[in-house]
Amino acid sequence: MVHTLPLALAGTGVKVAVCDIAPEWLRDTASPRAQGFLSGVTETARDVQRLSPWRVTSTAVGEA
Structure with missing residues (x-):
């Protein structure tokens, strides 16, 4: 998607970020x-805005 979406949105003023x-997003x-x-996919994507890696800084604990 990060390779084809910028092409599909060309000329619309929309930018892809x-x-x-993060490794912790992957399941065991x-x-x-x-x-x-x-x-590799994110590194080779062209014409996209690069964002800083997202990291977990805290987690919310829900009430049961």
Whole structure:
């Protein structure tokens, strides 16, 4: 999507923003190659705004 969406939106004034996928977002059952694949996809995307990697700084605890 980060490779084709900028082309589809060309001329509309809309910009695509991309951020790295934090390893903790992946499930334990994800392939060991998943993080490398996702990093490669975000690194090779063209004509997109790069955002700083998102990291968990705190978590909310819901009431049960």
